[in-house]
Amino acid sequence: MMRRWALSKLAQRVASAVHENPALTVFEKLGSRKPGCENPPISPTGQASLFCEQTQRRYAEHVIEFESVGKTYPGGAVAVESFTYTVPKHRTVVLVGSSGSGKTTLLRMVNRMVDPTSGRVLIDGVDVREADPVKLRRSIGYVLQDGGLSPHRTVADNVATVPILNGTPRREARSAALELLERVGLDPELGARYPAQLSGGQRQRVGVARALAAEPEILLMDESFGAVDPIVRRELQDELVRLQGRSAKRSSS
Numbered sequence: 001m002m003r004r005w006a007l008s009k010l011a012q013r014v015a016s017a018v019h020e021n022p023a024l025t026v027f028e029k030l031g032s033r034k035p036g037c038e039n040p041p042i043s044p045t046g047q048a049s050l051f052c053e054q055t056q057r058r059y060a061e062h063v064i065e066f067e068s069v070g071k072t073y074p075g076g077a078v079a080v081e082s083f084t085y086t087v088p089k090h091r092t093v094v095l096v097g098s099s100g101s102g103k104t105t106l107l108r109m110v111n112r113m114v115d116p117t118s119g120r121v122l123i124d125g126v127d128v129r130e131a132d133p134v135k136l137r138r139s140i141g142y143v144l145q146d147g148g149l150s151p152h153r154t155v156a157d158n159v160a161t162v163p164i165l166n167g168t169p170r171r172e173a174r175s176a177a178l179e180l181l182e183r184v185g186l187d188p189e190l191g192a193r194y195p196a197q198l199s200g201g202q203r204q205r206v207g208v209a210r211a212l213a214a215e216p217e218i219l220l221m222d223e224s225f226g227a228v229d230p231i232v233r234r235e236l237q238d239e240l241v242r243l244q245g246r247s248a249k250r251s252s253s
Contacts, residue, residue, distance in 0.1 A: 063087050063088065063089050063091075063123065063124065063217070063218060064086070064087040064110060064121070064122070064123055064218065065085075065086045065087075065120075065121070065122040065123075065125075066083050066084055066085045066086070066106065066109075066119070066121055067084060067119050067120045067121070067122065068082050068083070068084050068118065068119040068120075069082075069083050069084075069106070069109060069116040069118065069119035069120065069121055070082055070083070070116060070117055070118040070119055071102070071105050071109070071114060071116050071117055072117045072118075079100075079102050079105040080102040080105050080106060080109075080116070082118075082119070083102070083106060083119075084119075092244070095107075104222055107220050107222055109121045109128075110123070110128065110140065110218065110220060111128075111133075111136060111137045111140045111142060111220065112128050112129070112131070112133045112136055112137065113137075115129065123218070138162050138165060138166055138214060139214070139216060139217070139218075140216050140217075140218045140219075140220060141211030141212055141214070141216035141218065141219040141220065142211055142219075142220045142221075142222070143204075143207045143208055143210075143211045143219070143220070143221045143222065143224040144207065144222055144224065145222060145223040145224060145226050146203070148207060149195040149203060149206060149207065149210070150195075151194065151195050151196060152194075153194070154191060154192055154193065154194060155181070155190055155191045155192070155193050155194070155195065155198070155206050156174050156177045156178060156181075156191030156192065157174070157177075158195070158206060158210055159177035159180055159181065159191075159206060159209045159210045159213050160173035160174050160176070160177040160213065161210065161213070162210070162213055162214040163176065163177075163213050163214055166214060173213075174191075176213065177191060177209070177213060178191050180209040180212060180213055181205075181206070181209055183209070183212075183243065184205040184206075184208050184209045184212075184239060184243070185205060185235075185239050186202060186205050186206070186209070190202065190206075200229075200232070201229075201232035201235070201236065204224060204225060204232075204236055205236065205239070207224065208224070208236070208239075208240065208243075212243070224236075225237065
């Protein structure tokens with residue numbers, strides 16, 4: 001099955017490549033670019049596409065589309081205004097901007113934690129507002145800054161949560177959870193511990209494992225590594241890139 005990725009929010013190595021600007025910016029890491037493609041990998045808010053015509057033809061199937069989406073909260077506070085962008089499959093996309101520029105709001109529109117007040121968000125051409133919100137959220141991996149783990153459940157049970165909710169037998173889900181812990185660089189024996197017994201970096205790895213447990217086609221990351229130290233952050237970023245490459249190889253075989 002083809003795994004699709006949408007990774008968002010500020011990452012240190014990506015941020016260093018983006019010119020400081022108070023406006024929200026979309027940075028896309030292009031896996032390969034054909035000669036003659038002049039479109040830059042950095043786009044300001046509102047640009048419809050980052051791709052030259054050849055690349056657009058190559059990636060005709062899109063995963064996430066933001067169509068002039070906006071979000072205004074009661075009282076008149078504008079979080080997002082007329083944002084348009086398309087995320088093709090197998091792409092890592094980062095939203096970079098100052099605090100309050102709408103990065104988290106855009107992420108939460110994808111899994112319907114927030115509904116736009118204008119415009120549409122589509123996944124594979126279907127408006128997310130037409131989807132059952134519970135099923136939609138279970139189909140999308142979501143990693144929070146603090147891991148978002150349930151403190152009263154063991155690590156293995158945290159990772160197995162969504163597969164069990166989706167009908168996977170508990171024993172099978174827990175076994176797969178231990179394998180996932182190993183994939184994200186953790187000792188499977190940590191599965192018997194509780195989140196409070198882990199370091200910050202370990203909790204973030206568990207959060208990534210939990211997000212991957214249901215084999216989502218979309219992975220959202222909301223400042224997932226912002227609370228860990230620079231060394232651990234770099235290790236987690238490298239681990240995520242490794243997992244993405246492994247997933248791409250498996251889905252194409």
